[in-house]
Amino acid sequence: MTKKQLELKGVLELRELCRSLEIAGYSGERKDGLIKLLLKYYRKANRLKTKKTVNIVKETPQESYNCCEEEEKEEEEEEENEDKYLEDDEDDIETSQGDTRIISIPSTKTLLVSHGANNYNFPNFVGKEIIDIRVSMTEALNLSSTGDYTTLVDGESKNSDYTFTGDEQRLEFLKEAGSKGVK
Amino acid sequence: MNIKIVGLGGIGSILSDSICRFLNYSQFNDIEITLIDGDEYEYKNLERQSFSYFENKAVSKCKELKTKYKNITIKEFPQFINQINISVIQGGDIVLLGVDNHKTRKLISDYCSKLENIILISGGNELIDGNVQVYIRKDNKDITPSLTKYHPEIDNFIDKSPDEMSCEELEKTEPQLLFTNMMVSCFICSAFYNIVYLSKLEDFKISEIYFDIKTMCASSKIRKP
Numbered sequence: 001m002t003k004k005q006l007e008l009k010g011v012l013e014l015r016e017l018c019r020s021l022e023i024a025g026y027s028g029e030r031k032d033g034l035i036k037l038l039l040k041y042y043r044k045a046n047r048l049k050t051k052k053t054v055n056i057v058k059e060t061p062q063e064s065y066n067c068c069e070e071e072e073k074e075e076e077e078e079e080e081n082e083d084k085y086l087e088d089d090e091d092d093i094e095t096s097q098g099d100t101r102i103i104s105i106p107s108t109k110t111l112l113v114s115h116g117a118n119n120y121n122f123p124n125f126v127g128k129e130i131i132d133i134r135v136s137m138t139e140a141l142n143l144s145s146t147g148d149y150t151t152l153v154d155g156e157s158k159n160s161d162y163t164f165t166g167d168e169q170r171l172e173f174l175k176e177a178g179s180k181g182v183k
Numbered sequence: 184m185n186i187k188i189v190g191l192g193g194i195g196s197i198l199s200d201s202i203c204r205f206l207n208y209s210q211f212n213d214i215e216i217t218l219i220d221g222d223e224y225e226y227k228n229l230e231r232q233s234f235s236y237f238e239n240k241a242v243s244k245c246k247e248l249k250t251k252y253k254n255i256t257i258k259e260f261p262q263f264i265n266q267i268n269i270s271v272i273q274g275g276d277i278v279l280l281g282v283d284n285h286k287t288r289k290l291i292s293d294y295c296s297k298l299e300n301i302i303l304i305s306g307g308n309e310l311i312d313g314n315v316q317v318y319i320r321k322d323n324k325d326i327t328p329s330l331t332k333y334h335p336e337i338d339n340f341i342d343k344s345p346d347e348m349s350c351e352e353l354e355k356t357e358p359q360l361l362f363t364n365m366m367v368s369c370f371i372c373s374a375f376y377n378i379v380y381l382s383k384l385e386d387f388k389i390s391e392i393y394f395d396i397k398t399m400c401a402s403s404k405i406r407k408p
Contacts, residue, residue: 117312117395117402150333155390155406157333172404175393177334178307178314178367179285179342179357 002044006035014038020123111168115141115149116175126166130158133171143173150174184214184379186277189291190262190265191220191240192308193231193364194281194371199244200233200371202279214255217368218244219271221263221346231361233247247319263346264291267312273300277379279371280305285340286333290320291397292330292337299323302384304374305330313363315370320380325408368393370401 006014012023014034018026024040026034064125110121113133118141122133138145151158184206188199199218206214218241221371224234236243245259264287272278272294280291280303288305293320295301305319316334319326331338352362370392378387390408 114402114404116314117398117400119394119402121399150335152333152404152406155404171404172406174333175314176336177285177288177316177330178309178312179283 001038003035003039006038007031018106022124068072109166111171113137113141113163113173115143115173118142122171125168126162129160130162130164130165131160134160134173137173141173184211184277185273185275186214186279187272188216188221188279189219189272189287190279190280190282191232191244191285192222192228192281193359193361194367195220195243195244195279196232196234196240197365197368198279198281198371199248201368202375203248203252203255203257203374205372207254208375216248217258217260217271219260219262219264220247221261222323231359231364238383239255240338254333256376256397258375263287263344265344265346266290269294272298272301276301277302277375278304279375281367283307284342284344285337286342288330288337289340292346295320296325296329302378303330304369304371304378307364308359308367310358312393313367313370314372314391314393315367315376316391317387319384321384326385326387328406332408333390335390356392360396361398367395370394374377 007019011031011034013024014031017078018034021035021038021041026037029037109124111133113120113122113127115137120137120140122137125133130153134143134149134151137143143149148158149158151161151162152170152174153164153168155172156172186202186206187203188195191199195218199216203216204215220240222240224232224237224243226237226242228234232240232242234243235247239259239261241259241261241395245257248257258266260271264271264282269290272291278295278301280288282288282305288307292303292305293301298320301318301320303316305316306315307313316330317327318329320393374389374392377389378384388405389403390406392401392402393404
């Protein structure tokens with residue numbers, strides 16, 4: 001999201017965005033302050049994401065050193081060019097090593113968490129474990145605080161220590177089938 | 184098209200009429216519907232189930248539907264499904280299951296998992312919430328998961344089928360609500376319509392639908408087979 005795009009939003013929208021991204025200290029800020037906070041947040045998250053991707057891509061210590069140098073350079077550039085910040089979804093950047101890094105905006109993407117008929121769109125799920133989400137969702141999704149649940153991430157069974165990377169779309173706490181029964 | 188409706192209680196009695204009505208006036212030819220239940224219609228069923236005669240539910244419903252819908256073939260099978268007679272279900276059938284015990288659900292799901300082609304839609308409910316599961320197999324391959332795959336309570340059932348229960352046990356039924364039964368029946372019909380009319384079988388992804396009539400919410404689930 002660019003600075004211009006943020007400027008087009010109302011104060012309430014910006015506050016809501018800050019709240020959903022769990023940015024601290026936004027409540028007393030006016031529009032300019034909120035935009036600054038958001039840009040700072042995006043920049044920081046973007047760097048983190050880039051670091052992660054580069055770490056995955058690099059193979060030799062030499063390459064790693066080059067990547068770091070480049071990263072520092074980029075940081076400086078980024079600070080200078082606050083205005084033209086971040087395109088909508090993803091930008092591919094060619095590094096000096098010829099590797100492709102993926103730079104993406106931190107998520108306003110949410111995870112659809114469900115239990116039975118209840119659904120909830122969970123924000124900021126990247127880096128969280130299933131167990132963390134279960135704890136926060138116990139009341140909203142009417143989950144038992146003690147019982148064991150089979151958990152499915154995008155339709156596949158996962159353990160409760162599974163950590164979300166950001167590519168997931170759905171988390172389901174499995175509810176028992178109705179028995180319509182004689183007991 | 185061969186359809187087997189298993190269980191003609193709160194869900195099946197509503198479902199059978201809707202499915203017969205729909206297919207009677209549809210474009211499909213050669214439709215055969217078999218109604219399967221070994222239970223008798225009794226006074227205690229009056230608040231949720233509609234039958235014309237106090238006798239076996241499959242026999243009673245069959246008589247009633249035959250007089251209403253002349254363009255389709257309706258048959259009765261007045262027995263509870265068990266290991267011996269389960270071969271009444273055959274490859275290529277569409278099975279609509281509205282039974283009240285996990286033992287029969289598992290029996291039928293396991294049996295279907297050995298057939299080359301089958302569509303099994305099973306519904307169940309508690310007082311105010313319920314679910315419908317869809318199990319599709321095509322060319323010996325599961326398109327959606329079986330009823331037991333993600334439901335250990337069905338796989339490791341602790342209940343009995345109705346033909347194993349004493350009269351005393353049968354009297355101890357959990358309270359049921361007509362509207363919840365109707366919702367299950369409705370979701371079974373919508374899954375049936377979706378599979379038969381709207382989707383390519385191999386593209387159908389919904390494996391289960393949950394609903395709750397208190398919160399008035401419904402949620403469909405996509406799971407890997």
